Amino acid sequence: MADFARTPKARVAVLISGAGSNMAALLYASRLPGAAYEIVLVASNDPDAAGLALADAEGLETCALSHKGMARAEHDAAMDAAIRASGADYVALAGYMRILTDDFVAKWRGRMLNIHPSLLPKYKGLDTHARAIDAGDSHGGVSVHLVTPELDAGEVLGQLPVAIRDGDTADDLAARVRLAEHQLYPRVLGEYVSRAYRADWLLEQVRTRALALPEAEERASHGAPGWRTAGKSGKYFAYFNDRHHGSEHIALLVKTSGPDEMESLIERAPEAYFKPAFYGASGWIGVILDRPGLDWQSVEDWLERSWAAVAPKRLASLQRAAAEL
The missing domain is CATH 3.90.1150.30 (Aspartate Aminotransferase, domain 1)
Known part of the structure; x- marks a missing residue:
């Protein structure tokens, strides 16, 4: 186990595009005794993202930069600059609905995590819950993985299965998977950023x-x-x-x-x-x-x-x- 009394907290930037429920889970977990990380920035490609208001109310630094009218590489470069200005050591994608450029990913290789609502390598991309139900799977779930240029293909750091019940719709399953996400992401992020002291x-x-x-x-x-x-x-x-x-x-x-x-x-x-x-x-x-x-x-x-x-x-x-x- 890491000795958190003498271990510096990792500084984490969180990127969101919407409500920011996983960002909130990461934030509140970071304020528990013994947490291995702190949130130093919440950034979004949507200035109207509800998660920004939550982060602002909690006293966090925020950054909003719409991607509309910007080339992908230009937008990624601007987000990268904001992340670096915050002093972040790691980046946590939490419902960030952007496909990142290879250059951006390479700059944060091994230091950028994402949460995905399936048991990877199953169901990369979108519509994961419907695909799991249509396939007759017994479980859906959630994975936290490292970000690589290939979509949802990085090393899986942690997973949590969620049972699929008879008659489940995609929305039904999504609601329960979201609860699992909020449990898994803070734990995996904490374990990952503290590994160098374990x-x-x-x-x-x-x-x-x-x-x-x-x-x-x-x-x-x-x-x-x-x-x-x-x-x-x-x-x-x-x-x-x-x-x-x-x-x-x-x-x-x-x-x-x-x-x-x-x-x-x-x-x-x-x-x-x-x-x-x-x-x-x-x-x-x-x-x-x-x-x-x-x-x-x-x-x-x-x-x-x-x-x-x-x-x-x-x-x-x-x-x-x-x-x-």
């Missing part, structure tokens, strides 16, 4: 990168995940530290050239490094993972460098040759 997500990111190195294997050490070169003579090149031994950080422990380099790095960037208990005396350093703006390429570089320090010469030579290619 030990389980950070561990998977490190594990994937560590095991991508030649002949690397995972083996626990004193109850903590660790990675070493394979074989009887294998040596550890990294450990995962989830606030162990009194540390306040979730961190990757890797080898430096020695205590002098370790101390120098910590002095220059105390927000990024610390001296780990027990390991620090021999030149290992803690690379802090649960911090804003973490550069995963730097983490990969540390893993490879630490691996090279203990890997057999034949493996290190092969790795250098591959890098040169």
